[in-house]
Amino acid sequence: MREASRLAQNGEGGSKHVAAAEQQTESLRVKVWRGTQEGGFDAFEVPPSENQTVLDVVTYIQRELDPSLSYRFACRVGMCGSCAMTVNGRPRWTCRTHVSKVTDGREITIEPLRNLPIIKDLAVDMAAFFDKWERAKGSFTPSADAAADFAVVEPTSPKRRAADEAIECIGCAVCYSACDVVAWNPDYLGPAALNRAWTLVNDVRDEGQAERLAAVSGDAGCHACHSHQSCKTYCPKALNPTGAIAGLKRLVAMATLRGEL
Amino acid sequence: MTSAALFDRRSTLRRRAHRGFWAFAIHRISGLALALFLPVHFWALGHAIEGEARLETFLRWTDNPLTKAAEFGLVFLLAAHLAGGVRLLLLEFVGWRDWHQRAVAATLGFAALVGLFFLLNVGA
Amino acid sequence: MSAVAAAPARARTRLEVRLWLAQRLSAVVLAACIVIHIATIVYAVRGGLSAGEILARTRGNAAWLGFYAVFTAAVAIHASIGLRTIVAETLRWRGRRFDVLALVFAVLVFAAGLRAAIGLYR
Numbered sequence: 067m068r069e070a071s072r073l074a075q076n077g078e079g080g081s082k083h084v085a086a087a088e089q090q091t092e093s094l095r096v097k098v099w100r101g102t103q104e105g106g107f108d109a110f111e112v113p114p115s116e117n118q119t120v121l122d123v124v125t126y127i128q129r130e131l132d133p134s135l136s137y138r139f140a141c142r143v144g145m146c147g148s149c150a151m152t153v154n155g156r157p158r159w160t161c162r163t164h165v166s167k168v169t170d171g172r173e174i175t176i177e178p179l180r181n182l183p184i185i186k187d188l189a190v191d192m193a194a195f196f197d198k199w200e201r202a203k204g205s206f207t208p209s210a211d212a213a214a215d216f217a218v219v220e221p222t223s224p225k226r227r228a229a230d231e232a233i234e235c236i237g238c239a240v241c242y243s244a245c246d247v248v249a250w251n252p253d254y255l256g257p258a259a260l261n262r263a264w265t266l267v268n269d270v271r272d273e274g275q276a277e278r279l280a281a282v283s284g285d286a287g288c289h290a291c292h293s294h295q296s297c298k299t300y301c302p303k304a305l306n307p308t309g310a311i312a313g314l315k316r317l318v319a320m321a322t323l324r325g326e327l
Numbered sequence: 328m329t330s331a332a333l334f335d336r337r338s339t340l341r342r343r344a345h346r347g348f349w350a351f352a353i354h355r356i357s358g359l360a361l362a363l364f365l366p367v368h369f370w371a372l373g374h375a376i377e378g379e380a381r382l383e384t385f386l387r388w389t390d391n392p393l394t395k396a397a398e399f400g401l402v403f404l405l406a407a408h409l410a411g412g413v414r415l416l417l418l419e420f421v422g423w424r425d426w427h428q429r430a431v432a433a434t435l436g437f438a439a440l441v442g443l444f445f446l447l448n449v450g451a
Numbered sequence: 452m453s454a455v456a457a458a459p460a461r462a463r464t465r466l467e468v469r470l471w472l473a474q475r476l477s478a479v480v481l482a483a484c485i486v487i488h489i490a491t492i493v494y495a496v497r498g499g500l501s502a503g504e505i506l507a508r509t510r511g512n513a514a515w516l517g518f519y520a521v522f523t524a525a526v527a528i529h530a531s532i533g534l535r536t537i538v539a540e541t542l543r544w545r546g547r548r549f550d551v552l553a554l555v556f557a558v559l560v561f562a563a564g565l566r567a568a569i570g571l572y573r
Contacts, residue, residue, distance in 0.1 A: 099333055107331055152334070155341030180334055180342075244342060250540040284464030289471040292355075293418050295347030308347075312419045315471070322468050359537060362530040365560060372567035383502035390499075402489065409485055412478050419475070444493055 094165065095173045096123055098135065102184045107175070108132070120160035120168065121149050124176065124188065137188040147238025147302070151188050152177040157243040159302045179243040195239045198255045203281040204262035207274030217271040229268040232261050232310050234303045241297035241307055253286035257297035257307030260288055264310035267317060279314075279321055288314040350431065354411030357404040364401060406438025466550075470532050477529040484522040509571040516572040523564030531557035 093111040100108050110127050121139055128135040139149040144162040151160050154168050154175055168174060182190040199205075219226055241257040242248055248256050263282045266272050282288050288311045297307040321327040331337075343352075374385045389398075414431040421427075495504065509515045535553040538544045 097331070103333070105333070152338065152342075155338035157342070175331075175338070177333060177338065246343070246348075247540070250543075280461070280464065284467040287464075289467050292351055293347065293415055294343075294351045296342070296345070299345045299347060308418070309422065312422065315419050318468060319472055322465075322472065327465065327468065355537065358530075358533050362534050365526065365530060366563065369560070369563035369567050373563065373570060377570075379502050379506055382506070386500055386502055402492070405485060405489065409482060412482065416475065416478060441489060441493070 092172055094123060094169065096127065097173070097175045098124070098127065098188070099177045099184075100135070100187050102186065105187075114165070118165045120151070120153050120158070120163045120165060120174065120176065123165060123174065124151075124160060135188070136186040144302070145236075147236045147240070150179055150238045150240050150243070152179060152243065157240040157300050159238065159240070162302060179239055181243055181245070181248045182239065190239075192239060195242055195256070195258070196237070199237070199259045199262060201281060202255045202259035202263040202287070203274060203278040204259050204266065206266060206269070207272050207277075209271060209273040219270055223270075225268040225270060228313065229265040232265045232305055232307075235261055235305055236303070238302065240300050240302060241305075244296040244300040246294060246296065247290050247292060251285065251290050254290045255282065255286055257291075257311065260291075260314060261297075261305060261307040261310040264313055267314065276326070279318055279327060282314050283318040283322075283327065288318065291315075346428070350411055350414055353407055354415070357408040357411070360404050361401075361408060364404075402441065403438060406441050407435060410434035410438055470535075473528055474532045477525040477532075480521065480525040481529055484518070484525060487518070488522070506571065511572065513572075516568055519568035519571070520565060523561055523568060526564065527557040527561035530560060 093113055096110045096112050097107040098110065100106060110131055112123050112126050112131075115122070121142060124135070124137050125139075128137065137149075137151070139161065140146045142149065142161045144159060147159060149160045150157060152158075153160060153163055156168075157179055158168075160176075165174065176188065178184050178188045179190045182192065182194060185191050221227075221230070235258055237258060239258065241261075245254075245257055247254050260282055263278055267275060267278055272278075291308065291311045293308050293312070295308045298305070298309070301307070318327060371385060371389075374382045410431055413434060414427065417427050417430075495508075531553045534556065535549060538549060
């Protein structure tokens with residue numbers, strides 16, 4: 067049984083026809099998803115403040131208005147990716163999203179990340195996201211003589227450059243959430259897992275390339291990508307999974323033509 | 328509590344509101360339309376098998392503004408699909424460069440011009 | 452994954468990779484064919500379209516027949532693979548049954564196109 071919406075003590079919704087000067091002090095109207103896949107939106111009024119982020123808004127709601135709201139955050143300074151949610155339809159880090167940048171008419175809609183099972187309210191189960199990371203062979207496979215001397219990796223080499231351009235991923239699942247192919251194709255490994263596989267494919271120390279190329283090809287792998295570039299558009303670290311996936315497509319094509327796959 | 332649904336149409340459309348998705352949407356929709364048009368196209372041309380007179384009768388039948396408008400649409404769809412396809416081939420085989428975006432936009436513009444040229448030449 | 456389970460999965464992956472390659476290759480062929488095709492259309496519709504005009508160009512001309520045969524083959528491959536993807540993603544229809552349907556579509560399209568091309572040649 068859903069509870070009725072709660073409103074802040076300062077009364078029910080402001081008038082639409084406020085003077086421009088007064089708009090700065092007008093409350094934010096915030097809709098927040100409650101429940102799991104089933105549920106509904108609760109509406110809140112949140113007082114505005116300077117440099118307010120969406121994470122500030124969610125935190126205010128949980129601390130001052132409704133302690134039963136569930137959400138995740140950690141560093142709150144744009145480093146960990148834990149606070150990722152869907153804000154007005156777009157997957158973002160809420161600690162790095164200024165309220166002034168996303169409201170339309172002082173209204174914000176906050177939903178959990180898409181494409182992942184909802185545990186409660188704004189917290190999602192990241193297990194499937196990381197399982198696919200594993201399935202894409204997104205982990206380093208050391209060579210047989212790993213105990214030998216340090217590997218020499220030239221930082222300016224094309225392979226290392228390609229890996230370095232994609233290596234900063236912190237697994238926040240914003241790209242996975244943004245991707246329509248993930249929604250259309252349940253087996254699709256997704257942009258983050260494939261992007262990580264690309265960094266390892268370009269790692270000259272890694273010995274697991276054959277298995278990795280096999281893991282990232284086919285309908286669950288890179289060939290399902292249609293280059294919507296939603297991942298690239300929304301990645302908070304400005305990474306380009308579409309480009310990484312295109313690189314994988316080229317490698318797999320060449321391996322196939324050589325009869326290796 | 329409002330009655331809106333989770334990840335409703337508005338949420339979805341906002342997420343998709345960027346160039347890369349529009350390019351995909353145009354490419355997919357034009358491709359689907361062309362794939363559905365093909366059987367009709369081959370059926371029409373198949374009249375040639377029955378001789379020149381039969382084909383001529385058929386062509387006269389298509390000599391009306393509605394059909395010409397539809398043909399313009401098809402030429403435009405073809406060119407639009409080609410532009411989207413070129414974008415994909417560049418992305419996948421050459422790797423993305425910033426000028427590719429402008430190149431594809433230019434191709435689409437060119438497509439519109441070709442369609443217009445076709446329309447102007449029809450029955451001229 | 453056991454070796455027994457891996458075999459069909461590997462075969463499926465190989466099929467997807469080959470279809471992806473075929474789609475890109477046919478795309479390149481089509482790009483060239485379409486440029487020629489549109490140029491021909493724009494030229495042909497000047498002064499109105501007539502069967503006599505079309506047939507005067509294509510009758511007994513092996514080059515046009517060859518062109519349309521290649522064009523049709525590329526279209527059959529490209530369109531059928533494209534439709535298969537659309538159907539899988541929007542209707543969630545996946546599996547051997549739909550692979551066969553896509554193949555049937557390709558064969559029908561090629562046959563229809565070739566029939567039309569031969570009709571223009573004879």
